[in-house]
Amino acid sequence: MVSIRVISAVVVVVLASMAAGVADQPVADWLFVPEYVLGGRAANHPGPRVPHPQGHHPLVELEPTAILFQGRRPTQRLLHLLPPAAIPREGFTYEMWITHHVNRPVAAVVAVRGREPGSAVPLTLGFQDWESFFVLRGRDGAELQLKSRMKEYGGFKQRWVHLVVSYDGHHAIMHVNGEEVARGHMHHDEIAWPDPVELELAAYMDAEPAMQWANLVNAVRIHDRVLDVEEIGRRFEELKALVHEGRLYPGLFHFTAGPQLNLTTTTSIDLTWEADRPATAVVEWGETAALGQKLRLDREQRLHEASLTGLKPGTPAFYRVTATAGSDSIDSGLLTCKTAVEPGQPFRFAVIGDTESRPHINDRLAKRIWAERPNFVINLGDLTDAGEEAHRYEWTHEYFVGLTQLLSRVPMFAVPGNGESDLHWYRHYHRYPAPEGYYAFRFGDAAFFMLDSNRRDPEFAVGGVQYEWLDRQLAECDAKWKFVCHHHATYTGEEDDHGDSWKEASHFGDPHVRRIVPLYEKHRVDIAMFGHLHLYERSHPIRAGKVDVESGTVHLLAGGGGGHLEDFAPTPAFFSAKTYPDHHYVTMEIVGDVLTMRMHGLDGGIRDSYSIEKGIRPAALKVTREPTVEAK
Numbered sequence: 333m334v335s336i337r338v339i340s341a342v343v344v345v346v347l348a349s350m351a352a353g354v355a356d357q358p359v360a361d362w363l364f365v366p367e368y369v370l371g372g373r374a375a376n377h378p379g380p381r382v383p384h385p386q387g388h389h390p391l392v393e394l395e396p397t398a399i400l401f402q403g404r405r406p407t408q409r410l411l412h413l414l415p416p417a418a419i420p421r422e423g424f425t426y427e428m429w430i431t432h433h434v435n436r437p438v439a440a441v442v443a444v445r446g447r448e449p450g451s452a453v454p455l456t457l458g459f460q461d462w463e464s465f466f467v468l469r470g471r472d473g474a475e476l477q478l479k480s481r482m483k484e485y486g487g488f489k490q491r492w493v494h495l496v497v498s499y500d501g502h503h504a505i506m507h508v509n510g511e512e513v514a515r516g517h518m519h520h521d522e523i524a525w526p527d528p529v530e531l532e533l534a535a536y537m538d539a540e541p542a543m544q545w546a547n548l549v550n551a552v553r554i555h556d557r558v559l560d561v562e563e564i565g566r567r568f569e570e571l572k573a574l575v576h577e578g579r580l581y582p583g584l585f586h587f588t589a590g591p592q593l594n595l596t597t598t599t600s601i602d603l604t605w606e607a608d609r610p611a612t613a614v615v616e617w618g619e620t621a622a623l624g625q626k627l628r629l630d631r632e633q634r635l636h637e638a639s640l641t642g643l644k645p646g647t648p649a650f651y652r653v654t655a656t657a658g659s660d661s662i663d664s665g666l667l668t669c670k671t672a673v674e675p676g677q678p679f680r681f682a683v684i685g686d687t688e689s690r691p692h693i694n695d696r697l698a699k700r701i702w703a704e705r706p707n708f709v710i711n712l713g714d715l716t717d718a719g720e721e722a723h724r725y726e727w728t729h730e731y732f733v734g735l736t737q738l739l740s741r742v743p744m745f746a747v748p749g750n751g752e753s754d755l756h757w758y759r760h761y762h763r764y765p766a767p768e769g770y771y772a773f774r775f776g777d778a779a780f781f782m783l784d785s786n787r788r789d790p791e792f793a794v795g796g797v798q799y800e801w802l803d804r805q806l807a808e809c810d811a812k813w814k815f816v817c818h819h820h821a822t823y824t825g826e827e828d829d830h831g832d833s834w835k836e837a838s839h840f841g842d843p844h845v846r847r848i849v850p851l852y853e854k855h856r857v858d859i860a861m862f863g864h865l866h867l868y869e870r871s872h873p874i875r876a877g878k879v880d881v882e883s884g885t886v887h888l889l890a891g892g893g894g895g896h897l898e899d900f901a902p903t904p905a906f907f908s909a910k911t912y913p914d915h916h917y918v919t920m921e922i923v924g925d926v927l928t929m930r931m932h933g934l935d936g937g938i939r940d941s942y943s944i945e946k947g948i949r950p951a952a953l954k955v956t957r958e959p960t961v962e963a964k
Contacts, residue, residue: 359418360385360531360554364546365580365729368695370702370737378605378653378740379587379662381580384546387412397449399534401439401458406534408545416528419444420556425498426457426466429551429571431491431729433689433717435896436539437461440549443534446526454524457497459548460536462486464513466497466506471522478506480513489723492575494568498558510568512561542692542934550729578728579608585660588634588728591653591667592739594763595773596708598645598672601743602763604637606728607655607662615640617651621666632657637763646673667740670707673776676924680704681775682742683890683918685712685819685863687731688719688751690894693934694734697893697917700936702738704919708775709742712863712890713749713785713819721756734894745773745782749819749864753786770798772805778922779811783818785845785862792848799848806855812946813922814857819864820845823874823887825905826865826898833901840905852885858927858944863891866898868912868931870940879907886942890931892916910940 363382369375389412398405426442441458445451456467468476478497487493488509496507502521506514533552537543551571559567570582578588590605605613610632617640618624629636636655643649649671653664673679682701687694701709719726732739748769752758755769765771769784783798784791791798806814823841824830830839845862852860853875868891873884887907892915899913915934920927925946931939 356555356557358553358555359420360414360552362413362552363581364550364552366544366546366691366695366733368691368698368734368737370699370741374702374741376665376667376737376740378591378664378736379655380584381586382584385410385413396445396447396530396532399441399443399445399453399456399532401441401460401534401536404536404538407537407541408535410533410545411530413533414531414554416530419529419531420554421523421525423498423500423556423558425496425553425555425557425559426455427551427553427567428457428459428495428549430459430487430493430495430549432459432462432487432493432548433491433730434540434543438540438543438548439536440545441534441536442552443532444525445530445532447528447530448526451526452524454526457495459493459495464493464495464506464508466504468499468504468518469524470518470520471524472520474519476504476516476518478504478514478516480506480508482508488572489575489725490718492572494571496559496564496567500558507561507564510565540690540692542696544692547692575725575729578724580729581608585609585611585657585662587655587662587664589732589761590736590740591664592732592736592761593669593741593743595745595765596669596672596743598674599641599643601640601643601649601669601671602637603640603651603653604635604761604763605653605655605664606635606761607657608634609657610634611655611657613653613655615651615653617649619643619647619649621650623650623652635760640669643671645671646677647671664740669741669743673707675777677776678921678923679707679776680919680921682706682709683712683861683888683920684709684893686714686749686866686891686895687711687735687893688714688717688726688895689730691730691734693894693915694731695737696934697915698735698738700932700934701917702742703936706742706919709738709744710780710817710861711744711746711893712817712861713747714751714863714891714895715746715749715758716751717895719752719757720754724757726751727757727761745780747782747817747819748784748786750786755784770801774811776922777811777924778813778815779809781805781814781816783816783848785818785820788820788842788844788848792844794847799851802848802851806851806857809855812925813927814855815859815861816852816857817861818845819862821862821864821889822846822849822860823871823905823907824865824867824869824889825900825908825911826867826869827901829865829898833903838901838905840907849885853883856883857885859886859888861888861890863889863893865889866891866895867900868892868910868914868916868918868940869900869908870910870931870942871907872909874907888918890916890918912939
């Protein structure tokens with residue numbers, strides 16, 4: 333018996349397939365998109381989604397013996413998804429739609445197995461580290477294996493793999509991304525089907541403990557017949573179109589980005605959102621859940637932006653976005669936000685960087701940051717790994733999947749990294765002061781100067797556009813606290829991005845970026861923040877290339893938001909005060925003349941703590957280290 337949720341998931345996609353001209357109905361048709369929401373009363377997923385299949389488990393059962401893959405036990409198992417009678421045994425086709433965007437060995441398999449301990453596993457289809465495989469086992473001990481090794485980043489748009497295997501009772505054929513890559517014959521044609529049979533979807537993610545099945549496999553289809561090459565090709569084209577257009581579900585009206593909060597002032601908050609198709613929209617907001625203010629956006633388009641205006645400083649607000657396309661409407665749910673505080677009022681903010689490629693890490697950081705209740709978040713670039721114009725999916729299928737839960741409630745101020753260096757989707761999805769690639773904003777007693785270091789040569793040199801802009805902005809700034817943010821590193825002890833420190837001396841950072849550092853020192857910038865290197869490092873105060881605790885600027889690397897982790901040089905850098913080679917986030921709190929900074933690991937524990945107090949000699953800066961505190 334199949335659960336109602338499974339039926340609903342299948343029906344939605346099958347109807348879309350039939351509308352596209354596919355006549356038959358697959359035995360199983362499942363879509364998988366990670367479902368990341370905040371906990372407690374903040375739990376909310378904007379708009380509809382296709383639910384993941386849920387097995388119909390009996391009230392009491394013994395757990396079936398796990399299928400080992402290369403000696404590894406599964407980290408996630410999906411069982412009882414189909415009744416035994418529905419699992420095809422004669423001619424059949426199995427399909428997986430995979431996105432592979434991590435550099436560690438993870439795997440997923442679709443298998444048919446027996447329920448009893450020691451039963452055979454007659455059919456296995458799977459994928460690991462750019463290798464696809466299919467195994468059929470016969471009753472006489474014969475085994476058919478098909479394999480295909482793809483070149484690194486050999487999938488559609490570098491990441492996507494459409495794996496299809498069909499079997500007609502005699503021959504098995506494997507297609508990868510629409511092309512036949514392997515075929516074979518099953519000797520004696522007797523597959524070792526146990527009785528009863530069970531379908532299992534199993535993930536092997538021990539190398540990425542936070543990763544789920546849905547982070548690797550986006551769709552599974554099973555047919556009780558052999559698909560021909562034209563049908564496989566059409567299906568691949570349908571899946572490619574979804575990815576290219578940044579749509580998560582076929583035929584379902586849904587949000588593909590946001591809502592997300594951007595620029596916030598003491599009286600207004602800007603937001604953007606995107607749907608999977610052109611739509612009109614209504615935004616409602618107010619100081620209570622009753623809302624009261626309304627803005628209608630009658631132009632039909634996928635992306636909309638709006639300003640929540642008429643608000644009071646440092647005041648909570650509530651809002652809701654409703655999008656309409658034809659007779660269909662989708663609702664963001666009731667969401668919360670807060671305006672900027674006025675000068676003199678305390679506030680806190682969070683800092684992350686390099687959120688690229690791992691929405692499962694973004695999810696964990698989002699939940700930790702939300703627990704801190706910051707006024708806003710800074711992202712130090714590489715929001716995506718390669719999210720330029722051709723790679724919209726890195727925004728819709730990764731970045732917003734992991735972070736919408738947080739960005740719909742807490743404003744995000746970002747700088748562009750090399751992952752979005754063309755600024756195409758960066759500008760599309762954000763609403764910042766012109767020219768957006770670089771800009772400035774005020775919050776309470778602090779001023780923030782956000783730079784585009786992709787254009788550091790020549791714009792960071794004396795006379796360069798951003799150099800001159802920053803010089804003017806800092807000269808005119810009367811804020812008590814000053815921060816500069818960009819993506820590329822000024823000072824870092826990372827191992828090999830600026831000279832292979834295992835073989836030679838390091839440059840300790842990017843010389844092109846350091847050309848603008850004299851402005852930080854001239855105008856007494858408190859902290860310069862950057863990412864690019866997937867590590868944490870806090871420097872001692874630096875001035876003129878030397879440690880200067882009396883008048884230097886602290887340089888903070890906070891690139892542990894999700895990208896592939898890196899490491900430090902084998903010997904310590906002269907300026908380095910604290911290093912940490914793992915995923916992390918930073919919180920800063922400003923209360924009058926005191927800034928308190930803490931760096932947290934993925935578990936929420938504090939790994940570094942640092943404070944600055946204005947009004948005393950810089951030589952007496954209070955520097956503290958707090959012990960690691962495990963999150964409860």
